[in-house]
Every structure is written in C-alpha cells, then in structure tokens.
Amino acid sequence: MKNITLISIKSIFFLLLYNLIPIDGFCQIETYWMDTTAFETTDYSLFFTNRPLKNTNDSTVNFVNKYSGKTDNIFFAAYDYQTNEIILKYQAYKTGKNKSYPKGKVSNNIFFRINNEFRGNKHINELNIVMSGYGHTFKSQLEYMKQLKITYGDTLSDQSAFLFYAWGDEWRISHYDKGKQSAKKAADDFAIIQHMLDEFVTDTLFSEKYPRDFEINLICGSMGNMLFYKYMQERRKQGIELVQTYDWIVLVGADVPDNSFDENKGFNDLNQIADSVLLLVNNKDVPLGLSSELNLHNRLGLVGPSNTDSLPGYIVIQNITKYLTKEDMNRLGHDYFMVNPFVREELIKSTIEKDNPEEK
Numbered sequence: 001m002k003n004i005t006l007i008s009i010k011s012i013f014f015l016l017l018y019n020l021i022p023i024d025g026f027c028q029i030e031t032y033w034m035d036t037t038a039f040e041t042t043d044y045s046l047f048f049t050n051r052p053l054k055n056t057n058d059s060t061v062n063f064v065n066k067y068s069g070k071t072d073n074i075f076f077a078a079y080d081y082q083t084n085e086i087i088l089k090y091q092a093y094k095t096g097k098n099k100s101y102p103k104g105k106v107s108n109n110i111f112f113r114i115n116n117e118f119r120g121n122k123h124i125n126e127l128n129i130v131m132s133g134y135g136h137t138f139k140s141q142l143e144y145m146k147q148l149k150i151t152y153g154d155t156l157s158d159q160s161a162f163l164f165y166a167w168g169d170e171w172r173i174s175h176y177d178k179g180k181q182s183a184k185k186a187a188d189d190f191a192i193i194q195h196m197l198d199e200f201v202t203d204t205l206f207s208e209k210y211p212r213d214f215e216i217n218l219i220c221g222s223m224g225n226m227l228f229y230k231y232m233q234e235r236r237k238q239g240i241e242l243v244q245t246y247d248w249i250v251l252v253g254a255d256v257p258d259n260s261f262d263e264n265k266g267f268n269d270l271n272q273i274a275d276s277v278l279l280l281v282n283n284k285d286v287p288l289g290l291s292s293e294l295n296l297h298n299r300l301g302l303v304g305p306s307n308t309d310s311l312p313g314y315i316v317i318q319n320i321t322k323y324l325t326k327e328d329m330n331r332l333g334h335d336y337f338m339v340n341p342f343v344r345e346e347l348i349k350s351t352i353e354k355d356n357p358e359e360k
Contacts, residue, residue, distance in 0.1 A: 027072075027096035029192060031108045034088045038117065042157065043081040045145040046089075047164040048074050050189035051138055061086040065138045067168035068178060070185035074192045076110055079142055092192050101188075101238055102195040111200035118161045119214045126160040126215045126351060128152075129193075133222025133255065134169040134179035141166040151338055152348065159351055165190065167227065176294055183223050187231040194231065198243040217248040218274070221337060222287070225254040225301070229266035232273075242272035249274040250347075252337045253282070254301035255291050261305050261315065271314045279304070280343065283321040286332035318346075 050071050051063040061077070063086070076090035090110050094102060118124040132144055145164050153162050167186035170179040197216065200206075220228050228249075235242070249270060254260075260267040270277050281304045282288075288302035298306070304319070305311055323342035324333060336343055 049166040068182040101191040131224030135173040183227040246274035258306040
C-alpha cells in the first residue's frame with residue numbers, strides 16, 4: 001500500500017510537470033491587468049520595463065534603480081509628470097523554459113488595448129517603441145522619457161505615440177563588457193514584447209473588424225541596437241519565423257559591428273520584420289570610436305555598413321556628420337537623436353508628411 005501511494009504521488013508530480021512545461025520546448029506568456037483607467041492629461045509617458053519592483057515603505061510604485069539582469073517579466077506602466085508617480089498598468093511574464101522565446105496564444109494581449117486607446121480613442125496612427133543605450137539608471141531613464149516627449153512627443157502628439165523600453169542595463173559606463181551582457185539579458189525579456197506585437201499584427205479576425213492603419217516603428221539607440229541584434233540572433237537560432245511587424249526600424253548610434261547586415265549576422269533579413277530600415281551614421285561619434293577599439297571592429301553607427309555594394313534597397317543610410325552642432329560634440333557626438341536640429345526636423349517632417357501627403 002505504501003508503494004502504491006508513492007507511485008501515485010510520483011505520477012501526479014510528473015503529470016503536473018508535464019502540464020507546466022510546453023512539449024515543444026517554448027515558454028508561454030501569462031498576463032495580469034492592474035489598472036485599465038485612461039489618463040485625463042497628456043503629461044505622462046508610457047513604458048515597458050523588465051526591472052524588478054522596488055520595495056518601498058509606502059504605497060508608491062518604483063523600480064530598482066541599478067539593475068542589469070533579466071527577469072522573464074515585463075511591466076507596462078505610466079509615469080505621470082504632474083504627480084511624479086508611476087502607475088502599474090499591466091504585467092506579462094514567461095512560464096516554462098526560461099531560456100526559450102515565447103510561443104503560443106496570449107490572453108489579454110496589451111497591444112490590442114494600446115491600439116484601441118491610441119488609434120480608436122485618440123486617432124493617433126503611429127506607435128514608436130524606443131530602446132536607449134546602456135549606462136542608465138532607472139532614474140536617468142525617466143529623464144530620458146521626459147526629454148523624448150519634449151523633443152518629439154509634444155510636436156507629434158496628434159500623429160505619434162511613444163513607448164519606452166526601460167531595460168535593466170549595466171549602469172556603470174566603465175563596465176562596457178557587462179553592458180553588452182546586460183543587452184543580451186534584456187533581449188530575452190524583450191522577446192515577450194515582440195511576441196505580443198507579432199500576435200497583434202497577425203490577428204486576421206481583428207484586422208477584418210478593425211483594418212490595420214496603425215504604423216509601428218522601432219527606434220534603437222546606442223547599445224539598444226545590440227539588444228535588438230542579440231534578439232534577432234537568438235530568434236533565428238530558435239527557429240522562430242519572423243513576422244512583418246514594423247514599418248520602420250531606425251538605428252541611431254548603432255553600437256554593433258559594421259558587418260551586421262551581412263549574411264548570418266544579426267541584422268540580416270530585417271526586411272522580414274520591417275518594411276524599411278533607416279541607419280543614421282555619424283563619423284564623429286566619440287563613444288562609438290572607443291567601442292570600435294574595445295571590440296577590435298568598427299561600429300555600424302560610426303562608419304556605416306562594411307559592404308555597401310550588396311546592400312538591399314530597403315536599407316536607407318543618412319550620414320549626419322556634416323549637420324553636427326557644438327552641442328552635439330559637447331555630448332561627444334553620440335546623443336544627436338535628442339539634440340540635433342537636423343535629425344529632429346527630418347524625422348518629424350517625415351512623420352507629418354506621411355500622415356498628410358498634401359503637405360509635401
């Protein structure tokens with residue numbers, strides 16, 4: 001009788017284990033809504049983060065300021081400028097084998113609600129997901145969100161919305177190699193966001209009822225390019241098919257090798273995930289010059305692609321070196337996306353002209 005009981009317990013254990021771990025080896029995504037109310041003001045930023053929640057002595061919400069790991073978890077939150085408060089809206093996390101990227105249907109996919117909020121209620125038809133570089137604490141990422149809104153969001157508020165990915169990065173700039181490791185870890189968590197995006201854009205029943213005229217762009221800055229590069233490499237390694245998700249991918253201060261567009265490299269076949277790719281090149285980018293020396297390989301954002309002869313037509317290159325200002329060089333020529341007037345005007349103009357063709 002004791003042996004039978006033991007066998008029964010073992011059977012139940014393995015049955016539970018079998019049901020918890022997907023048989024195809026891929027993990028799944030669980031979701032949890034925390035707050036579904038809409039904002040009455042426009043003084044806020046929306047962001048994703050893979051940072052852990054910080055323990056506080058009161059009821060306020062905050063995230064760990066200095067963190068460089070991965071959590072298999074994504075929070076979607078709002079940062080209210082008026083109250084200086086963070087409001088948790090949504091959580092998505094991976095279950096199953098954590099080393100794999102997600103696969104399968106997601107209940108309560110956040111992007112359907114984002115579409116309804118921006119496209120349906122506010123008539124905004126462009127969503128920009130922004131991933132900045134490393135060397136940022138969470139506090140500095142909040143400041144980056146504010147600056148992003150001042151630089152672009154306020155001007156484009158009728159056309160565009162911005163979502164920031166505040167990934168947990170290596171906050172000490174001197175620890176460059178650890179920054180690259182952090183980017184790889186954050187890429188694993190970004191897979192949660194990308195999987196939900198893939199599902200949103202391929203949902204035929206939804207698109208039949210609500211025709212898709214909602215443009216989605218991805219803007220990668222500095223080490224954020226490495227994050228996306230690592231994501232693309234791992235996705236290909238796991239055999240997950242690419243989905244035409246983005247209209248534009250914009251690569252700014254790209255801290256990846258200059259051969260990244262070559263065959264079997266991270267940015268090869270980006271046309272399978274985006275209609276077009278815009279690469280901004282700055283030959284006077286000081287941090288990328290140092291990165292080239294540390295990596296013993298030129299960086300894409302500093303010199304452009306190593307092989308331009310076979311570059312596909314969907315890749316557009318804009319060299320902005322001659323448009324640099326004194327303020328750009330005071331920032332070592334690396335933060336021009338935020339401060340350079342030429343870059344700002346060109347990106348804003350392209351958005352406005354696209355939405356209003358008669359203004360061309």
